[in-house]
Amino acid sequence: MNQENAAAKRVLAITMVKNEQDIIESFVRHTLSFADELLVCDHQSTDATREILGNLKAEGLPLDIRTEYRAEYAQATFMNALLCEAAEQRQADFIVPLDADEFLLPETTGDLREKIEALSPDTVYALSWRKYVPLGGGGAERDFVLARPLAREREYPSSGKCIVGGDAARRRHLRLVQGNHAVYAEGNPVRLMPMKSSGLCLAHFYWRSSEQFRSKAIVTWMNIAAQFSENALEGGEYRQMAARALRGESVTWREILPDAEPCDLHGFVPMQTLRYSGMAKIEVLCNVANAALALAQSYACARADAKQPHVTSVVPYLGEVTSFQKSLAAVCSEHYPRHEILVPILRGNLPLAIEQDIAKRDEVAIVRPDDSAGDVFDALAARATGDYVEWALPGEAPSPQKLRAMVTSLVLETGKFACYISDAQMSCDAPGWPYHPIGATEEQNIMRCARKDLYRSLLFHGIVPTGGLSALLLRRAQLDACGWLRDGFSDGKANLLVMYRMLLCGAGMEKSPFVGILHRCYHSGSPVPSIEERVRHQVVWRELLHVDGELLENAQKEKAFDQFRETGIALLTEAIETGADTSSPLWQQYQSMLLDA
Numbered sequence: 001m002n003q004e005n006a007a008a009k010r011v012l013a014i015t016m017v018k019n020e021q022d023i024i025e026s027f028v029r030h031t032l033s034f035a036d037e038l039l040v041c042d043h044q045s046t047d048a049t050r051e052i053l054g055n056l057k058a059e060g061l062p063l064d065i066r067t068e069y070r071a072e073y074a075q076a077t078f079m080n081a082l083l084c085e086a087a088e089q090r091q092a093d094f095i096v097p098l099d100a101d102e103f104l105l106p107e108t109t110g111d112l113r114e115k116i117e118a119l120s121p122d123t124v125y126a127l128s129w130r131k132y133v134p135l136g137g138g139g140a141e142r143d144f145v146l147a148r149p150l151a152r153e154r155e156y157p158s159s160g161k162c163i164v165g166g167d168a169a170r171r172r173h174l175r176l177v178q179g180n181h182a183v184y185a186e187g188n189p190v191r192l193m194p195m196k197s198s199g200l201c202l203a204h205f206y207w208r209s210s211e212q213f214r215s216k217a218i219v220t221w222m223n224i225a226a227q228f229s230e231n232a233l234e235g236g237e238y239r240q241m242a243a244r245a246l247r248g249e250s251v252t253w254r255e256i257l258p259d260a261e262p263c264d265l266h267g268f269v270p271m272q273t274l275r276y277s278g279m280a281k282i283e284v285l286c287n288v289a290n291a292a293l294a295l296a297q298s299y300a301c302a303r304a305d306a307k308q309p310h311v312t313s314v315v316p317y318l319g320e321v322t323s324f325q326k327s328l329a330a331v332c333s334e335h336y337p338r339h340e341i342l343v344p345i346l347r348g349n350l351p352l353a354i355e356q357d358i359a360k361r362d363e364v365a366i367v368r369p370d371d372s373a374g375d376v377f378d379a380l381a382a383r384a385t386g387d388y389v390e391w392a393l394p395g396e397a398p399s400p401q402k403l404r405a406m407v408t409s410l411v412l413e414t415g416k417f418a419c420y421i422s423d424a425q426m427s428c429d430a431p432g433w434p435y436h437p438i439g440a441t442e443e444q445n446i447m448r449c450a451r452k453d454l455y456r457s458l459l460f461h462g463i464v465p466t467g468g469l470s471a472l473l474l475r476r477a478q479l480d481a482c483g484w485l486r487d488g489f490s491d492g493k494a495n496l497l498v499m500y501r502m503l504l505c506g507a508g509m510e511k512s513p514f515v516g517i518l519h520r521c522y523h524s525g526s527p528v529p530s531i532e533e534r535v536r537h538q539v540v541w542r543e544l545l546h547v548d549g550e551l552l553e554n555a556q557k558e559k560a561f562d563q564f565r566e567t568g569i570a571l572l573t574e575a576i577e578t579g580a581d582t583s584s585p586l587w588q589q590y591q592s593m594l595l596d597a
Contacts, residue, residue: 009117010166012092014082016041016068016075019219019287020100021048022212022277023205026145027100028056028063029272034104034112035096037062039086041078043223044069046290047283052276069335069401071291071298073223076178083176087169093121095164097180101205102129102161103146108199109268115199121165124174124183125198129160132203132263133253142278145205147271151253151260152203161202162195203265207256211282214251217241218284219291226295301404304411310338311403312386312476314484316393318492319348323394323527327470330397330524331390332364335404342367342383344376347492377486381479389474391485393494395527396470402522406473409516418451418512419474419503424466424521431570432534434496435526436463440519447517454515455504456551460560462541462567464496467523474503481507495540501548531580535571535590538564542593568594 013035017024031038040063042050050065057063068078079097086092094116096104106112107128119125130153134145161180168174173186174193182192207213221242241251254260313331317324331341343350343358344367350358358364370379388407392398406420423440427433438454440447458464465471479485488499504515529537542564549557568590575582582591 009093009121010091011035011094011096011113011116012037012039012086012090013096013098014039014041014079014086015098015100016043016078016082017045017049017053017100018043019045019047019049019215021045021052022208022282023145024049024052024100025056025274025277026272027098027103028053028061029144029274030103030146030269031096031098032061032063033270033272034116037064037090039082040065041082042067043073043078044071044290044294046287048276055276067400069404071223071294072227073220074227076176079180080175083164083169083174087164087166087174092166094119094166095169097162097164097176098202099180099204101208103203103205103269105201105203105265105268106199107201112200112269116163119163119165119198121167122171123165124168124193124195125163125165125200126195127161127163127198128156128201129204130156130201131206131257133207133257133260134205142274144272144274145208146203146265146269150263150265151257152263153257154259154261156201163198163200168193207251207253209282210250210252211284213241214245215282215284215287217245217251218288222288222291222295226298297405297408300412301408304408305337307411308338309388309407309411310340310386311336311407312384312389313339313341313403314344314380314384314389314391315341316344316346316391316489316494317348317350318346318394318494320394321351321354325354327392327394327396328364330399331392332361333400334398334402335400336407339363339403340365340385342380344368344380346376346489375486377484381484384476384479384484387476389476389479390472391469391474393469393496393527396468397524398467398470399522399524403473405520405522406518409518410473410475413516416512417448417514417516418478419472420516420518421465422467422471422473422518422520422522423447424471424523424525426466426521426525430534431574432531432538432567434462434464434529434534434537435466435468436461437466438517440517442519445519447519448514449517450513451504451509451515452551454517455501458497458500458504459541459544459548460552460556462497462538462560462563464500466526467521468496468526469494469499470523472503475512478503478506478512493536495536497537497540497544501544531571531574531578532584532586535586538567538571539586539590539593565594 011034013031017040028038040053042065053063053065057065083095086095106115132150132152135149135151159181162182164174164183174183175186176183184192217238221238224238244251315328315331341364343364358366367376367380367383369376388410390398409420423438425437427436482502485499485502488495488502545560552560
């Protein structure tokens with residue numbers, strides 16, 4: 001793309017994708033030959049689509065990728081969110097809404113970017129639109145789709161798509177209809193905006209192979225039916241094609257294009273070289289089964305939502321700004337309708353700019369000690385309204401779908417679980433690393449473990465689950481029983497092993513004796529602890545071995561002390577090699593413990 005043109009006017013493309021592994025690389029490389037940036041909403045692809053997108057982004061291509069976790073096919077909702085972002089936040093001059101099987105072309109030869117820039121940002125333009133199919137086999141699917149032998153409809157159908165001028169979108173608050181075929185002013189969906197001819201067109205690769213089309217027809221129709229019902233006006237062609245696929249019938253490209261003409265696009269657009277395509281087979285059954293599972297989970301979520309459970313998220317401020325902001329941003333991004341976020345100030349003062357930003361958010365509140373409520377933990381308990389509670393210590397980051405999935409599990413479960421822990425197969429071999437997976441396997445899906453047995457294992461190994469506190473979703477009663485983790489903090493520092501001891505060995509063992517350990521990860525892993533933080537964890541572990549040693553058998557206890565000493569040698573060696581200051585009271589306490597161990 002010409003950088004001078006890029007500086008003159010800003011062109012953004014937006015798209016929603018699902019299971020497009022056979023065409024996604026061609027689409028991205030072609031789209032970014034004329035657009036400055038591509039905003040991608042991945043609708044839970046279960047094939048290689050997300051991996052290919054990640055590889056393209058790693059190359060340095062200007063891709064902004066996000067995931068939509070709702071199962072239903074709410075394309076207009078997703079695409080309008082991207083349209084608003086492109087117009088309002090990114091101030092695009094032109095927004096090009098596309099599906100991953102649509103390729104923007106000039107109607108006559110010439111530079112595509114120049115033709116876009118010749119348009120007016122204050123206008124909405126129509127795009128002619130017709131179906132194309134790629135021809136040939138024998139590995140041709142690994143080639144750039146526009147470089148392959150092609151067939152296409154001889155005539156343009158009456159329907160089309162659009163390009164939205166950024167000024168028009170901002171001034172008139174424009175929104176896309178389902179399918180991106182037209183736009184309307186916000187609040188008036190019946191009256192569509194008139195569109196001018198653009199001199200541009202779209203090549204629509206609706207059918208690319210029998211397997212791709214069968215998968216697309218069934219999965220898309222399932223999601224449309226979930227969004228609008230099986231009697232929806234939308235997606236009639238998908239309904240017909242899905243019914244045929246379910247009867248075992250194949251749809252050939254000649255049925256899609258009964259009156260086709262050959263086509264060669266060499267000379268119309270730059271031809272791209274692909275690196276990641278054509279290696280994976282399209283697995284129709286896997287795609288359909290995964291879509292069915294997503295819809296089953298959506299149904300379970302709806303059943304849980306009917307009970308109106310509320311969640312309180314606690315993001316404490318411990319005096320360090322960057323890690324706190326990371327955790328707060330992650331918690332604010334969680335998709336859950338009845339969600340409050342409380343920020344107890346446990347150390348230092350929150351910067352004024354952050355406090356002012358928090359004041360603008362209805363769902364976030366700062367918690368400080370109150371004369372009528374006691375200390376900050378009493379104030380936290382008095383302020384919290386959630387039936388379920390999550391904590392995210394500074395640096396921890398729960399994933400956007402965590403609350404929806406884990407609340408549903410706790411509301412509907414019958415296993416007397418006090419809490420759920422999201423496991424993760426992430427670890428590190430640095431000495432004294434406190435975060436380790438518990439060991440839930442994919443075959444188990446969920447592992448039931450007695451609370452005291454889990455604490456005994458954590459104590460023996462001197463570890464906490466990967467994800468720290470953010471791996472947990474707790475029933476409110478657990479927090480009330482242990483003073484909302486008051487004794488898990490000392491000098492404004494969090495002692496994770498102490499916190500897990502409080503939660504696993506506290507009151508309520510008879511009513512909720514088990515924890516559920518989920519194989520699926522609902523967090524982004526662990527923060528990276530400094531050597532001082534690892535030493536502090538070792539000190540806490542040593543103290544708990546002294547307090548709770550009777551929970552371990554003698555051989556286990558000896559092995560734990562051996563591991564404590566070995567870790568101490570490794571940490572001291574690391575400190576010497578890195579020039580760490582070992583004269584602090586913490587290091588002196590640690591070295592004294594090592595001598596006594």
